[in-house]
Amino acid sequence: MNSHDLLLVHTGTVIEEGSLTLGQLCRACGAHAEWIICLVEESIIEPQGDEIRSWRFSGASLVRARSALRLQRDLGINLAGIALVLDLLEELDNLRAQTR
Numbered sequence: 415m416n417s418h419d420l421l422l423v424h425t426g427t428v429i430e431e432g433s434l435t436l437g438q439l440c441r442a443c444g445a446h447a448e449w450i451i452c453l454v455e456e457s458i459i460e461p462q463g464d465e466i467r468s469w470r471f472s473g474a475s476l477v478r479a480r481s482a483l484r485l486q487r488d489l490g491i492n493l494a495g496i497a498l499v500l501d502l503l504e505e506l507d508n509l510r511a512q513t514r
Contacts, residue, residue, distance in 0.1 A: 433470035436471070439471045439476060456497050458493065459482075482500065
């Protein structure tokens with residue numbers, strides 16, 4: 415297994431038992447803290463905790479942040495559009511689950 419394969423395995427792993435700090439989330443996404451804070455301000459991800467230094471993020475926040483990064487990078491979608499797209503995709507997943 416080469417390093418590319420490890421990256422693919424890592425990007426598909428969501429750990430719900432623990433939580434990520436702002437710094438850990440930044441490293442996992444390869445993004446700056448300012449960008450993550452913008453995601454929180456747009457309600458794209460929701461941290462637990464009142465102050466920035468005490469924020470903790472779930473595995474679902476990691477998935478949404480990475481998806482947001484891809485939408486912005488690949489399609490040039492702004493943050494408001496990213497929030498809408500991710501909410502619609504989540505709703506679509508829920509509807510699909512209900513019809514099964």
